[in-house]
Amino acid sequence: MGLSFFVCSLLSLLLLIPFSCSLTPDGLSLLALKSAVDSDPNQAFSDWNENDTTPCHWSGVSCMAILGNSDPRVVGITISNKGLHGYIPSELGALVYLRRLNLHGNHFAGSLPSQLFNASSLHSLILYDNNFTGSLPPGLCRPPRLQNLDLSHNDLGGPLSPNISQCKQLQRLILAGNxxxxxxxxxxxSSLKNLVQLDLSSNLxxxxxxxxxxxxxxxxxxxxxxxxxxxxxxxxxxxxxxxxxxxxxxxxxxxxxxxxxxxxxxxxxxxxxxxxxxxxxxxxxxxxxxxxxGQRIPAITPEASKHIQKGMKPGIIVAISAADALGVAMIGGxxxxxxxxxxDNKGSCSCTGKEKLGRNHVARKWFCGKNRGNATESGSEKGGEGELVAIDKGFHVEMEELLRASAYVLGKSSLGIVYKVVVGNGIPVAVRRLGEGGAQRFKEFEAEVEAIGKVRHPNVVRLRAYYWAPDEKLLICDYISNGNLITALHGRSGQAPANLPWPVRLKIAKGTARGLAHLHDCSPRKYVHGDIKPSNILLDSNLNPYISDFGLSRLFGITGNPNANISGGYLGSVLPYARTPSVSAKGGDWSGTTAGTSKSFTDCYKAPEARIVGARPAQKWDVYSFGVVLLEMLTGRSPEAQWAATGEELVSWVRKAFEEEMALSEIVDPALLREVHAKKEVLAAFHVALTCTEAEPEARPRMKSVSDALEKIGSSSYSC
Structure with a gap:
């Protein structure tokens, strides 16, 4: 009687308890995070159901099939900017396949649990803009693949432990604002050999x-x-x-x-x-x-020393030195x-405050004026509110996500600063800041950007989106990961060049020619790039070329950037084809006396007629510039270095070498001499390059013909 009553009571109790043991162990660990959150105003965990069998369809959770495991395992947690209050539970350390934990832009508090770093696969910990306190856990470097650590803008403190040097794979260490x-x-x-970004700003x-x-x-x-x-x-x-x-x-x-x-x-x-x-x-x-x-002091010979001693009194020497120092100080000031x-001029934003507008001061400088504009600002069709417009419909990034993404400077030039930005899905994009002017020219800016966005070709960098506000304009493009052609050919400062083999150089030349031919003949309008040079030919991990900066100078002219000189017409602009009259500037020698021509080293890739002030851009300019780039790839000589060494242009030097029948070994890049089998192909490419760099524009072929000629050196043919 008593035993039957006990069994019945136990069965009744079991029937009253929901059966949730079917959820995977990873799912149970994630439920600990949900339980640790005491305020969820945006219902971020609304579909985290304990009765599910797997967490892989829960919001913010990503999974992957792992060899040897019957169930997919959790590899990513991304729940950012949801206003969550709570703490990080130690149970997350049980997620042994967790690679990325991104909880930035919330109100998590408390210390970072040491057990979290038992997640041995962790490579990205993104927790900036929260309220974490305490010091860095001693086991921080326990995950052997930890690459990205962004704990900026929290309330962490204490000394930076020497153990941080044990994070051998660390690439980004961002601790700003703590x-x-x-x-x-x-x-x-000496220990963090892989570090590409270090930000320790705004600490003690x-x-x-x-x-x-x-x-x-x-x-x-x-x-x-x-x-x-x-x-x-x-x-x-x-x-x-x-x-x-x-x-x-x-x-x-x-x-x-x-x-x-x-x-x-x-x-x-x-x-x-x-x-x-x-x-x-x-x-x-x-x-x-x-x-x-910063000033070079010439050596003083004994004769000069005697002259100084005899000819000038000490007081005069002191006075002259003081005047020189004062002059330098005034110029520097x-x-x-x-x-x-x-x-800090009127209407701009200095971004010197401590406001929480991003991961570091770079992000603050981009967007400090984002919602600051006046809705009645003169001439601005968009008012004061900024707008992120996706040109590519498959590109989905919110402005807030872009604002708070990890970013660092890729390069600086007269055409502004380019940042690499890693958005929430882990995909990097390139963001170019255009400037703050041009508030009255939105329609013109919009038309220009939309035209650029319609250009679609495998060898032209794709424009994905743009941001417009009266005081800020940005372009968002694909990020091309392997630098540009100039560094591949000549190396970076202190580094040897890549010694590109001939098949790779030919592939780069063909791809660049295809991209230019598409801009000239096959795109919606017949365009002129206007600034073809090795630094504008980007390379991906497979050394495929991408033409960049198409249309850039025109946009800089619209935004009122003082560095964008649009009066001369030599623009990377979205301009229709224009026939340029023949200009006799034989050999393109900018050391000559042709009126109105430039003598700057920056002109070394320009066609002779492009150096005349006021000339209108034409497609034959691009053909000439491509020819110079091709000669640089064949000879291994940069036009600037050639001019500095001999006082002669690269084009003129190569022409003279062929006229004097110099040995090919004296002309071609020494790195190619070992590839004897490629001699005929190299000679054929030289002839294409020399045809492109004819002094008379009408003597140069169309870019489509150039592309076809290069394709014949290989195996396949190209058509629009």
Whole structure:
């Protein structure tokens, strides 16, 4: 009787409890995160149901089939900008296949659990813009593949543990906007060989800068150490950083003379501002008892020394030296004043505040005026509210996601700054900032961008979207991952070139020719690129070429950028085909006396007629420029280096070499000499290049004919 009652009672109890044991272990770990959230205003967990058998269809969860596992395993959690309040539970560390945890833009608090780093597959931890406190867990580097660590804009503190050097695969270390203190541990620079981004700005770090930071040879973009309490001198070893790195040491207590070594000589004055003890170039503050930084002091011969001693009194010498120093100081001060005046002029946003508008100061500079405009701003059809417009309907990125994405500088030029931005889905895009002007020309800007967006070709960089506001314009394009042709041919500073074999060079030439032929004849309108050069030919991981910067100068002219000179007509613009009259500028020698021509090294890829002020862009300009690029690929000589070494243009030098019947080994790139089998193909490509670079425009072929000629060197033919 008693046993029967017990069994019946147990069965009744089991029937009252929902049966949820069918959910996978990964799903149970995720339910711990849902339980740790005490405020979910946007219902981010509305479909996280404990009665499900798998979490793989839950919002923000991504899974992958893993060899040897019957069920797909959780590899990603992305729940950002949902206003969540709570903490991170230690149970997430049980997700052994978790690769990416992205909870940025919420209100998570508490410390980071050490157990989280038991997730041995973790490679990206994106937790910026939350309220985390405490110090970094000692087991931070336990996951062997940890690559991206972004904990910026929280309330973390304490010293930076030397254990951070054990994160050997770390590529991005972003700790800006916290309360970390103490010195940067020694060995950071020598251990993190894969680091491409370092941002420790807006903390309480102090002490001297470790000299081994100069060993971060993979660094790119910006090394940001601004708004801390660093003191002492700037190590000269920082000059070993890659030449493309932008250094930001503003608002510290650094002192002494700025070393004039390596990449340090390429930094502008803003890199060193608000360090009262610093002196030397490029600041307006010259160092006492030392030569004026940045000026070369000629050697003084004994005869000159006697002349100085006899001919000039000491007082006069002192007066002249003081006047020179004052002049340099005034010029430096004027440069800094103009810079900050331009940044803080009326209607602009200086972005110097601490507002939470993104991961670092770079993001703040992009979008600081995003919702700041006046709805009645003069002439702006869009009012003051910015708008992100997707040209490619398959491109889905919200403005808020772009605003808060991880970003770093790819390059800077007279046509602005280009950033690499990694959006929430892990796909990188390239974002070019156009400027702040042109508020009255929205319709013109829109028409130009829409025309660029209609150009679709495998060898032309694809424009995906654009952002328009009265005080900010951005272009969002595909990110091409392997640099450009100029670095592939000649290498970066301090690095050897890639020694591209002939089949690869021929593939690059063919692809570039196809892209140009499409712009000229096969696209919706007959376009002129106007700025073909190796730096505008990008390469992907398979060394396929992509023509970039198409239409850029025209857009810069619309936005009122002072660096976009549209008066001469030599634009990377969306312009219809124009026949240009023949211009006799034999050989294209810009050292000649032709009126109105330019003599700048930047003209080395321009056609002779393109160097005349006021000339209208024509497609034959592109043909000539492509011919120069092809000659550079064949000879291995850059036009600038050729001019500097011989005073002769590359085109003229090659023509003379063929006229004098020089041996091919004296003309071709030495890296190609080993490929004896390619001799006939190389000669054929030389003839194509020389035909493209005829002095008379009418003597040059159309780009379609050039492409066909190159295709005959290979196997397949190309048509529109």
């Amino acid at each position: 309360r970390f203190s103490g010195e940067i541990p020694a060995g950071l620079g 770090f102090n002490g001297s800068l470790p000299p081994d930071l100069g060993d971060l040879g993979s660094l790119s973009g910006t090394m940001n150490l601004s708004e801390n309490q660093f003191s002492g001198e700037i190590p000269a070893s920082l000059g070993r950083l890659p030449i493309t790195v932008s250094l930001d040491l503003r608002s510290n207590n650094l002192s002494g003379q700025i070393p004039q070594q390596g990449s340090l000589t390429n930094q502008g004055p803003t890199a060193f501002l608000d360090n009262p003890g610093l002196c030397g170039f490029p600041l307006q503050n010259p160092c006492r008892n030392s030569p004026i930084s 004027l440069i800094v004043f103009i810079y900050w005046r331009a940044r």
